[in-house]
Amino acid sequence: MTDWLPTLQTATPQEGYELAVKLARVAVKLTLPDAEARERLRPEYAQDAEALIAASQVVATHFATIAAANDYWRDRQ
Amino acid sequence: MTDWLPTLQTATPQEGYELAVKLARVAVKLTLPDAEARERLRPEYAQDAEALIAASQVVATHFATIAAANDYWRDRQ
Amino acid sequence: MTDWLPTLQTATPQEGYELAVKLARVAVKLTLPDAEARERLRPEYAQDAEALIAASQVVATHFATIAAANDYWRDRQ
Amino acid sequence: MTDWLPTLQTATPQEGYELAVKLARVAVKLTLPDAEARERLRPEYAQDAEALIAASQVVATHFATIAAANDYWRDRQ
Amino acid sequence: MTDWLPTLQTATPQEGYELAVKLARVAVKLTLPDAEARERLRPEYAQDAEALIAASQVVATHFATIAAANDYWRDRQ
Amino acid sequence: MTDWLPTLQTATPQEGYELAVKLARVAVKLTLPDAEARERLRPEYAQDAEALIAASQVVATHFATIAAANDYWRDRQ
Numbered sequence: 001m002t003d004w005l006p007t008l009q010t011a012t013p014q015e016g017y018e019l020a021v022k023l024a025r026v027a028v029k030l031t032l033p034d035a036e037a038r039e040r041l042r043p044e045y046a047q048d049a050e051a052l053i054a055a056s057q058v059v060a061t062h063f064a065t066i067a068a069a070n071d072y073w074r075d076r077q
Numbered sequence: 078m079t080d081w082l083p084t085l086q087t088a089t090p091q092e093g094y095e096l097a098v099k100l101a102r103v104a105v106k107l108t109l110p111d112a113e114a115r116e117r118l119r120p121e122y123a124q125d126a127e128a129l130i131a132a133s134q135v136v137a138t139h140f141a142t143i144a145a146a147n148d149y150w151r152d153r154q
Numbered sequence: 155m156t157d158w159l160p161t162l163q164t165a166t167p168q169e170g171y172e173l174a175v176k177l178a179r180v181a182v183k184l185t186l187p188d189a190e191a192r193e194r195l196r197p198e199y200a201q202d203a204e205a206l207i208a209a210s211q212v213v214a215t216h217f218a219t220i221a222a223a224n225d226y227w228r229d230r231q
Numbered sequence: 232m233t234d235w236l237p238t239l240q241t242a243t244p245q246e247g248y249e250l251a252v253k254l255a256r257v258a259v260k261l262t263l264p265d266a267e268a269r270e271r272l273r274p275e276y277a278q279d280a281e282a283l284i285a286a287s288q289v290v291a292t293h294f295a296t297i298a299a300a301n302d303y304w305r306d307r308q
Numbered sequence: 309m310t311d312w313l314p315t316l317q318t319a320t321p322q323e324g325y326e327l328a329v330k331l332a333r334v335a336v337k338l339t340l341p342d343a344e345a346r347e348r349l350r351p352e353y354a355q356d357a358e359a360l361i362a363a364s365q366v367v368a369t370h371f372a373t374i375a376a377a378n379d380y381w382r383d384r385q
Numbered sequence: 386m387t388d389w390l391p392t393l394q395t396a397t398p399q400e401g402y403e404l405a406v407k408l409a410r411v412a413v414k415l416t417l418p419d420a421e422a423r424e425r426l427r428p429e430y431a432q433d434a435e436a437l438i439a440a441s442q443v444v445a446t447h448f449a450t451i452a453a454a455n456d457y458w459r460d461r462q
Binding site: 012013014017021049050052053054055056057059060061063064067068072073074076 | 080081082083084085086100101103104105107108109118125127128131132134135138139141142145146
């Protein structure tokens with residue numbers, strides 16, 4: 001995984017949100033590098049409301065960082 | 078889902094809160110794109126205090142971001 | 155629920171804390187609009203230390219936002 | 232509970248930490264006003280590492296707020 | 309426990325991290341003052357990945373506060 | 386573990402993310418110094434979606450700190 005995060009700046013809030021989702025996924029990859037093991041976990045996700053919400057929390061935390069990095073995209077207004 | 082988040086700016090704190098709820102829901106959609114699977118999870122939500130509170134935590138985190146983006150709506154005073 | 159959050163500014167830290175509790179409750183209402191369903195969950199709360207603490211965490215997150223919005227009530231000193 | 236939080240300012244970081252512990256406890260009181268019910272939960276705490284750590288997380292979140300409110304007590308140096 | 313937290317300022321990021329670990333432990337002590345009870349919980353920790361990660365989360369939250377208090381040790385560069 | 390954290394500054398966001406992963410791991414080491422005990426926990430990780438996500442949350446919190454320390458790598462643009 002080389003050069004997967006060149007910048008935190010994005011053109012729009014929506015792109016910032018998508019980057020937050022990406023950052024959340026990378027942590028899972030780095031913690032559990034085995035792709036097959038990750039694949040086995042996926043069905044568990046889909047049936048576990050708490051796991052799903054916890055994943056949303058990670059996204060929310062990354063989005064806070066990215067929004068600050070972009071000064072909340074205030075210049076777009 | 079194109080252009081669902083054009084800005085973090087809202088006219089009032091309440092609209093900011095509603096946007097936070099929306100951001101929390103989008104993460105669930107992006108993690109679990111299958112609408113039927115999400116529908117199956119919903120009953121579990123309604124009977125699980127911890128899942129419900131965890132969802133509130135995601136909203137709280139997004140609201141913090143949106144409130145900062147709006148400089149806490151101080152200009153309205 | 156119209157106009158339930160006109161401002162994040164409060165006169166005192168204590169009123170700010172009470173607003174944080176209110177914000178935490180609104181998220182539960184918005185996620186689980188059925189009042190009876192919420193009422194059924196309440197007994198579970200009262201016997202589950204972890205649910206109770208998780209709810210406190212949501213309050214703490216909202217209080218952080220509100221405290222920043224009020225510049226930590228420094229002017230009162 | 233009147234006037235239990237007149238200010239977020241404290242003389243020292245340690246007093247700020249103690250205030251954070253107090254803020255964490257108040258949320259539990261407000262969520263579960265029945266003192267006897269809280270007393271019944273206490274033994275559960277004492278045997279549940281996760282509940283204990285979750286309570287520490289609430290304290291950490293409040294301490295972050297209070298530390299910012301005191302500009303991290305930099306003037307004391 | 310008198311005067312255990314005279315300052316949030318540390319000479320290096322590493323000392324800041326160690327202080328964060330200390331702050332996390334103090335919360336457990338204040339919540340569960342009985343040393344023997346804490347000792348009984350320790351084995352549970354060592355076999356519970358989630359408790360261990362939750363404890364890391366508390367450290368991360370305190371480290372964020374301490375890093376801000378030290379202006380991220382930028383002056384050292 | 387001497388001098389494992391000389392600075393929070395990194396050249397790129399990606400290096401900042403890798404440092405966040407490192408900080409998250411150190412907390413586990415400090416809490417559970419016994420390497421064998423950590424090794425026993427690892428298989429549990431690999432089969433527990435919630436533990437994996439919780440670990441991602443710790444990374445996200447550290448990344449927020451590191452990103453702020455680097456002023457979000459804005460100078461690179």
